[in-house]
Amino acid sequence: MNSRAVKTCDVLLKEFHVKKVEILRREKLLFSGVGDKDVYNITAPFQVEGHWVLAGRVESRDSEQSEIIFFSKEQGSWTPIPELPTFQLQDPFMTQIGDQILIGGVQTFKAPGSFEGLQWRTVFYKGVSLRDLKPFFEGPDGMKDIRLVKLSDGEIGIFTRPQGAKGGLGKIGFFRVSSLDKLTLEQIAEAPLLEGQFAAEEWGGVNEAHLLSNGWIGVLGHIAHFDSRGHRHYYPMVFALDPVTGHYSDIELIAVRSDFEPGPAKRADLEDVVFSGGIIRKPDGTAELYAGVSDAEAQLIVIPDPFIRYEQEKLRK
DSSP: OOOOOOOOHHHHHHHHHHHOOOOOEEEEOOBOSSTTOEEESOOOOEEETTEEEEEEEEEOTTOOOOEEEEEEEETTEEEEOTTSOOBSOEEEEEEEETTEEEEEEEEEEEOTTOSSOEEEEEEEEEESSGGGOEEEEEOOTTBOOOEEEEOTTSOEEEEEOOOBTTTBTOOOEEEEESSGGGOOHHHHHHOOBOTTSSOTTEEEEEEEEEEOTTSOEEEEEEEEEEOTTSOEEEEEEEEEEOTTTOOBOOOEEOOOGGGSOOOOOSSGGGTEEEEEEEEEEOTTSEEEEEEEETTTEEEEEEEEOTTGGGGGSOOOO
């Protein structure tokens, strides 16, 4: 188990501003075919059958009733792919395990015994193509941000995000399974936490996990907190985890809201929200970071690849 001092968002912000991460390019993603609805909290584009596709959360500005839609780029604008399924979910993500494409998102539903309160869970679909996605797995009630990654030894790494008695406002856990069919709710609930990552009044989660060249996992995630006015602040972050030893690096921020183009917000309390979607690593040592911005837009920025140095370093306890 790692023993470390927790770094709050304020500390991480100070470290980030000292580093002065260079923003090489910034761009708003344009969408068509969705009327006046917003598209945000996107995945990074991924290749399917030779075509680039991304999934986005689509909803009206004054609502959180969302659906996941798959888009392809046509003449500079991302357009819905009519022959692909849509899902009544929030915050899509994608990963590939062998020949299986896994698509997931957050399902909201009325909490038992409550007239107003909503509960949520992470749900997964899988298939050999996007056209034949079938329900695969439902995570525990009350848990977002479950993510899977194929490891170098063939096993599968699972990141969890319990809240409540175990996880407070939201902490990250990790465990391994030998195959997809071995995944159970009990394992997810019992996954050990990565200690020392979040202060009691802050929270975070994993958005995407990359297998690095040295066998470690490069984690793209978010860390967040409320300010004194009750406004949310979300920051994209990374860390690395060695799935063999369980050792992991400190969290580091890789961007803040001002690194992106200015734009609208869903509400005033969401102006300073950047929700990591995915990273595309480039051969030239840069990376495209795709993110939802202020719960109203999808943008990308190009930054130095944040995972390169983990492939060149040794993780300490």
